[in-house]
Amino acid sequence: MATEKKVTAIKNTPKHLLGIQNLSVLAAKEILNEAKSFIKLNRGSSKKLDVLRGKTQINLFFEPSTRTQSSFDLAGKRLGADVMTMNMGNSALKKGETLIDTAMTLNAMHPDIIVIRHQDSGAPNLLSQKVNCTVINAGDGRREHPTQALLDALTIINRKGNIEGLKIAICGDILHSRVARSNIYLMNMLGAEVNVIAPKTLMPEGIDNLGVKSFTDMKKGLDGCDIVMMLRLQNERMQGSFLPSKREYYEFFGLTPEKLKFAKKDALLMHPGPMNRGVEIDTKLADDINVSLVKEQVELGVAVRMACLKLYCK
């Protein structure tokens, strides 16, 4: 007997959000559209919805995080989910428990969604193979940080109306940055032109094949840019000597009002935080509400994460 064919609607979003690399343009746009509706909600006085009522969300953070963790925490709560945050801080690993053991333990409690941050690239992929629920990547090693890229895109759209046709510069420690990688994929996908600017020792090999132009000179790299994304110099990932000194780095790659002039007149500044003031960015510039989108990025981060949770939690 022939089995009945099950016809399902085509869904843009796959089961897990592991990275922008696995995301289609349609899915990205769907998330961004969904997020737009949450911006207003978050600014209003009553912020609670019940879309995820009865759902359980576990935030599994193996690496310390302030904004991403609190952002996911709030996003889940505002959608009505039961949110549990676990700061693993290597404690389980010290006891010899592997990522998979932890995952299996949690899986037995029937969560609907696990948000994971891990210091190893690919950890969310591994997790997604072993649990039944949806896995959302909140940053893995130096590979991807998809929700950061999505919130950056939303912030740009909110200000500039569109991403298509914009010129975006990403500057700083590209080598160790998952934010850079996710942004490169997403901004390219949405039709922007992307420049990356970094000293040679912080520029990963083969980056040009990811669809960007690479520069070692701020003046050339910022030329004609609408958006300047600064990255944090990741001291904790610096093994060995990548740079002569922070002072020298600031001199050539730190963003100052003078260097910002190389970009377009109305160029806007972004930073995923936390900032090293005086290392990659001039402190006054960072707080200049006329150019800096830093606060808006944090604000819209909640909206984007709400959209992701809603669309992925099935």
Place this chain on the structure above:
Amino acid sequence: MREKILTNVRIIDPSQKMDEIGNIVIDEKGKIKSIGKKLGTSKSAEKIDLKGLVAIPGLVDMKAFVGEPGFEYKENFRTLSQAALAGGVTSIVTMPNTKPVIDNVSMVDFIIRRGRDKAKVNLFPCASITRQMEGNQMTEFGLLKARGIIGFSDVNKTIQNSELMSRIMNYASDIDVLIMQHAEDYELAKNSCINQGEVATRLGLQGVSDIAEKIIIERDLSLLSEFPCRYHINQISSKNSLNVIKKNKSNGIKFSTGVSINNLSLNQNDIGEFRTFLKLSPPLRSEEDRLSLIEGIKNDLINVIVSDHIPEDEESKRLPFAQAATGSIGIETLLSLSLELYHNESLPLEKIIKCLTINPAKILKIDKGSLKEGSDADICIFDLEKPWVVKAEELKSKSKNTAIENRKLQGKVKMTLLQGEVVYSN
């Protein structure tokens, strides 16, 4: 044992430049009595008709890890020899990175006795070059050699100290021992788990440039010109290294080079989304590198193909890529995967078999890898055309970490003889 005749078989034996359909007569002692078209035998002999099959000398695998002692849960002598025989390998060079490390005479005695009792295959144990494989002090080459050690290797570790390396070579040259180096500069390779390049950038993993390999080969070969000893580069992985090897060979420096079948058959793109079974050392590199390694075999710059058989239990591999153990099993699939290079017209059959039999035997100075009259009848008989699919659970190794799960191969071992006795058949 009765005398045996293997008839109607295509015999390929590079040690005698033989590729013909003929017979192999094996005497009562398990030695080759005669080989080729001539047929001189007694009537009582057992006849085995091998029409349509190929007979080659039993394979000599220069690099395999046996879990004993210390890692019996990954592999032991019994499972290793079962896997080897199913793959037509009759001689195995075992690595000393056991627990404890094989770096002293008492360990050698243990390993030889244990291997004799548990394994049904010729074992040639290696000892470490330095004590505890720590790269500080050389082991007792002379005493170890006297106890039956055929070569010295720190396995996946490299002698970093140039002064020590020069002394090792100098000392080894006098007592004729084989030094096998794994070429990797530690500082350049620090924390790396994959080839440096676009794939590493996409996966967000720490890559290692092929310069890490090249720099050690360059150093060792310039030391070798001062202190000529029997020196073998375990496994090379890149075009850059080959260029160095080519230059030094043309300058008359004498040494030998090996390559893992993995580096000949796979490249970094096969890692896909973090397939830890493909985390190898040296790492899989670019397609260009892979093709150059095949050229290297053609031009005799590379002499040996090894399985680099590293059994790892599931727990060591079911981890994020950077934390996962390095290595893949491969002794059982060594021949079949090598034959892929014949079927896809990368290499002539004779060349492949040479790199799996007589070449390693010559480098090791062991009396194996040949079907000459009088030698031990260690024979691998295979069906050159038979298609099959690699299924991890069907492999005989205790660990199932194969890098080529589900790969469709052509050519499979039918029967393996060890000193004239059929020890495997399917």
